[in-house]
Structure formats: C-alpha cells, structure tokens
Amino acid sequence: MKYYISAVRVIWLSLSISILYFSLHRLSQLNSMRDVSELMSVMSYGMILISFPIGVVFVVALFFLCLALNVMQISIENKYITTTLVWFFFLSGGYIQWFYLLKKIIKK
Numbered sequence: 001m002k003y004y005i006s007a008v009r010v011i012w013l014s015l016s017i018s019i020l021y022f023s024l025h026r027l028s029q030l031n032s033m034r035d036v037s038e039l040m041s042v043m044s045y046g047m048i049l050i051s052f053p054i055g056v057v058f059v060v061a062l063f064f065l066c067l068a069l070n071v072m073q074i075s076i077e078n079k080y081i082t083t084t085l086v087w088f089f090f091l092s093g094g095y096i097q098w099f100y101l102l103k104k105i106i107k108k
Helices: 002-027 033-050 054-071 079-107
Strands: none
Touching: 002 033, 002 079, 033 054, 033 079, 054 079
16 A cells, blocks of 8 residues: 555646646747646646645635736736646646545544
C-alpha cells in the first residue's frame, strides 16, 4: 500500500509539472488574450482533474480571490506570472490532498 501511495504522489507531481511546462511553452506562442484565456482554462481544468475532489474547492476559492482582487483593483498584467500563480494555487491544493490529507486518512 505504501508503494502505491508513493506512486500516485509521483504521478501527480509529474503531471502537475508537465502541465506547467506545456502551458508556459504554449503561452510563448500565443498573441491574443483570447488564446491566453483558453490556455489558462485548459491548464486549470487539467489541474482540477488531477487534484479532484479538492480541486473543485480550490476553484471556488480562486474565484472569490480573483473577485476580491478585482474589487480592490489589483491586476497582474504579465501572462507568465498569472499562469504560474494559478498553477501554484492548484498545486498547493493537490499537495494538501495527496501529501497531507491522504496520509491522515490512511492512518485512521
């Protein structure tokens, strides 16, 4: 069982890093904001999928965070920083799920 959990963690981390790499690589080839927005959506869907079910909770939290930043009129214009921050937000959710909560569930 221990090796199975370790394998799932390695696969999850590999997929997360791959999603970031391909997103940043593709981002360098895009010019229009519409294409960048679509890429961010695809990246977010991928991260939600590999960190399901906590990924859904983090989508809601990201929505409210973006809403609060919009109300405070804070925006990040750099598409690379925005992409990396969104990816890191979902990465932290997946990390909590696969490395912290899973460990606690298995101990019980």
